Amino acid sequence: MDVIVLGGGLMGTASAYFLGRRGARVTLIERNRIGTGATIASFGNIRRTGRHLAQLPLAHRSLRLWGEAEKMLGRDVEFRATGHIRLIFDEGSLADMRTYAEAARLWGLELDELGPREIRVRFPGLGPEAIAASFSPHDGSGNPRLIAPAFAEAARKLGAEIIEDAQIETIGHAGSGFVVATSKGAFAAECLLNAAGAWGARIAAGFGEEVPLDARGPQMGVTEPLPHRILPVVGIWTRDKDYGAYLRQVERGNIVFGGAAERVSVDLDPGHATADPIRLPVQLRAVARLLPAIARVAVIRTWSGCEGYVRDMLPVMGSSATTPGLFHAIGFCGHGFQLGPGVGDVMAELIMTDRCETPLEDFRIDRFSRAA
Numbered sequence: 001m002d003v004i005v006l007g008g009g010l011m012g013t014a015s016a017y018f019l020g021r022r023g024a025r026v027t028l029i030e031r032n033r034i035g036t037g038a039t040i041a042s043f044g045n046i047r048r049t050g051r052h053l054a055q056l057p058l059a060h061r062s063l064r065l066w067g068e069a070e071k072m073l074g075r076d077v078e079f080r081a082t083g084h085i086r087l088i089f090d091e092g093s094l095a096d097m098r099t100y101a102e103a104a105r106l107w108g109l110e111l112d113e114l115g116p117r118e119i120r121v122r123f124p125g126l127g128p129e130a131i132a133a134s135f136s137p138h139d140g141s142g143n144p145r146l147i148a149p150a151f152a153e154a155a156r157k158l159g160a161e162i163i164e165d166a167q168i169e170t171i172g173h174a175g176s177g178f179v180v181a182t183s184k185g186a187f188a189a190e191c192l193l194n195a196a197g198a199w200g201a202r203i204a205a206g207f208g209e210e211v212p213l214d215a216r217g218p219q220m221g222v223t224e225p226l227p228h229r230i231l232p233v234v235g236i237w238t239r240d241k242d243y244g245a246y247l248r249q250v251e252r253g254n255i256v257f258g259g260a261a262e263r264v265s266v267d268l269d270p271g272h273a274t275a276d277p278i279r280l281p282v283q284l285r286a287v288a289r290l291l292p293a294i295a296r297v298a299v300i301r302t303w304s305g306c307e308g309y310v311r312d313m314l315p316v317m318g319s320s321a322t323t324p325g326l327f328h329a330i331g332f333c334g335h336g337f338q339l340g341p342g343v344g345d346v347m348a349e350l351i352m353t354d355r356c357e358t359p360l361e362d363f364r365i366d367r368f369s370r371a372a
């Protein structure tokens, strides 16, 4: 089977790789360079805690693949299963965590509850005022700069054609399939996978499928390097979004952080999300609650990225409801990095076998029109 994949972020490149493994002839078309959309901007959190429950089967499948990534792709993409701790500072948030943990257990996610003493002994320097925490030992982080190029390269080795810097002129559909005309030539295939991230709603609209998607930019920052001490990814359970920060320390010592600040609207043309220095103090105040030592280090860079946020904060994944042979994997609402390898595997399974072991019902593209 021939498949055109539109978009060379994590979702498009992972799909190209897994499609190749299942014997598809793949052409991946990226209008910029591989991995330079939302993927490269990611914080790199490979976290299952706090996910919508119906997303957990996909998240588990993806975590297994992150664990195999180095062997599978022949390259260290810096996946480290360091664990994911979420600190708790008030009783209401403790109750929220326990409710979530109980429900998530039924979906195969085990969260340990840590008391204040255990936090101090196991993770010195974190959240001195925390009253408890959840800990997910098998989660961790990966390197957002490495993963999409690694999938693209592995897909290429399986025979995929990877085309970068191609401006899309038209996307046509006739009885036998799709023709995509670009500045680098025209390409035809029986199937088309829309993996164009925040821009993917426009492609869906071209086939009469409306997705209520906003392009927004979450803001990230990184400090100068410090001696490496903080192993897990650190987050928080809180109802107060001004304190909803997270951080991790990379092995080179820098502390990467995000959250707390509002995500700003991004214009899809050209789709460059920029960090706003005014929002930095709000973020740092929230990060300091998790790691007071942040107050003594310099922030050396801030950035943002253009991500697609769907109204119900769930992605759109699966077959088109209007056009046979068309598939979508878009709108990952700021949490697609963890899901990426699983999304690629699932989309390849669906396209090649017309079925999928992992439930995708909640992510159907026609859920909005059906609800209306």
Ligand SMILES: Cc1cc2nc3c(=O)[nH]c(=O)nc-3n(C[C@H](O)[C@H](O)[C@H](O)COP(=O)(O)OP(=O)(O)OC[C@H]3O[C@@H](n4cnc5c(N)ncnc54)[C@H](O)[C@@H]3O)c2cc1C
Residues within 6 Å of the ligand: 006, 007, 008, 009, 010, 011, 012, 029, 030, 031, 032, 033, 034, 035, 036, 037, 038, 039, 040, 041, 042, 043, 044, 045, 046, 047, 168, 195, 196, 197, 198, 199, 200, 217, 218, 219, 220, 303, 304, 305, 306, 307, 329, 330, 331, 332, 333, 334, 335, 336, 337, 338, 339
């Ligand atoms: C700042 C930030 C931090 C994040 N942190 C995390 C995190 O810690 N953990 C987590 O799980 N998730 C995180 N995310 C979310 C995660 O990064 C994204 O969900 C994921 O990378 C989306 O991948 P994608 O392939 O769908 O999109 P993208 O990486 O944006 O790729 C889409 C690609 O499609 C291309 N394109 C667009 N239109 C066309 C077209 N017409 N034809 C061809 N190509 C086209 C674009 O150029 C782009 O390269 C974060 C996102 C941001 C922005």
